Amino acid sequence: DAKTTQPPSMDCAEGRAANLPCNHSTISGNEYVYWYRQIHSQGPQYIIHGLKNNETNEMASLIITEDRKSSTLILPHATLRDTAVYYCIVSGNNNAGNMLTFGGGTRLMVKP
C-alpha cells in the first residue's frame, strides 16, 4: 500500500470547518483514498472514500487533487464530538481483499 503523511495534530474551533490534509504522493492509479476516524477507546468509524473525483456525504467532503498526490478531508461545521484521531489510508480495490494499513493519523481537537 502507498504511504500517507498527515500532520500529527490540529486544533479547530467549534462551528468552524476543519480541513485535514493528507499527502499520498506514491498513490497508484487503482488505489482509493479512505478516511476513518477513531474516538478514544472505540473502533475506527468509516467517514468517506474516493478514487479521483471529489466526494461528499452527510459527514464530510473529500477533495482529491487532480494529480491525486494529496487530499483534504473537510468537516464543514466541526463539533466537540468530532474530536478524534483521523486516519487517511490509501489502498487498492477492496474486492481484491486489500487491507487497510493505518499510519499515525491526525489528532483533531475541536475547542469551544
Next chain:
Amino acid sequence: GAVVSQHPSWVICKSGTSVKIECRSLDFQATTMFWYRQFPKQSLMLMATSNEGSKATYEQGVEKDKFLINHASLTLSTLTVTSAHPEDSSFYICSALYPLAGSWGYFGPGTRLTVT
C-alpha cells in the same frame, strides 16, 4: 452503515489461559475480515487477514500458533489468544470488508484484553 460487533467488549484473564474474541458482521456477509491490535497511544497494527473457508494470512512478526483465527462462516470470525501473557494486553479490533467494488471495511467496537 453496516454493523460489526465484537464480543466480549472487555475481558480480564490470568496469564497462561486462552481467550476467544468473536467478530460478527450483523447485516452483511463478509468473505474477508481483518484483525488489528492497538497499544495505548499507538495506531492500529494489522495482525492478520481472515478469509472465510481458508487459512488466515498473518502479518510478519505475528505468531500464528499464538493468535488462532477461524473464519468459519460469512458472518463470524474468531481470534483466540492462546497462553496469554501480560504483554498480550491490548485493544483488539476486527474489521469486516463490505462486499462492493471499491468499498471499505467496517470496524467493530474493539475488545480490551487485560492479562494479569
